[in-house]
Amino acid sequence: MDNQKHIYENYSFDVQYYLFADNALKPYINAGVGEAMLNKDRDTKKLQWNIGTGLHYTLNANWSIQADWKYAYHRNSGARDSLWARALFTDLVKVTSTSNSDELSSL
Numbered sequence: 001m002d003n004q005k006h007i008y009e010n011y012s013f014d015v016q017y018y019l020f021a022d023n024a025l026k027p028y029i030n031a032g033v034g035e036a037m038l039n040k041d042r043d044t045k046k047l048q049w050n051i052g053t054g055l056h057y058t059l060n061a062n063w064s065i066q067a068d069w070k071y072a073y074h075r076n077s078g079a080r081d082s083l084w085a086r087a088l089f090t091d092l093v094k095v096t097s098t099s100n101s102d103e104l105s106s107l
Contacts, residue, residue: 010036026056064089
């Protein structure tokens with residue numbers, strides 16, 4: 001196993017399922033599929049799968065916050081990563097911040 005540091009870019013289409021949709025605090029699960037690229041090399045663009053979980057909290061009628069964790073798996077290279085995100089929602093705008101672990105592990 002190789003524990004090198006890599007630059008990792010990805011996008012994905014995700015689906016979220018809220019477990020208690022009527023509550024102010026809504027835990028959820030998510031899953032998605034997309035594409036990832038390693039080290040800014042377009043030749044490494046490959047299929048990526050991800051799964052995760054999170055919490056969405058409604059502050060009032062206009063504001064809510066959300067935090068989630070996703071596990072991403074880059075199918076062809078075997079790379080995997082842990083992604084943390086947090087978001088602030090208003091009725092007009094969504095502001096998101098995402099971070100990943102310091103190291104992206106690859107096989």
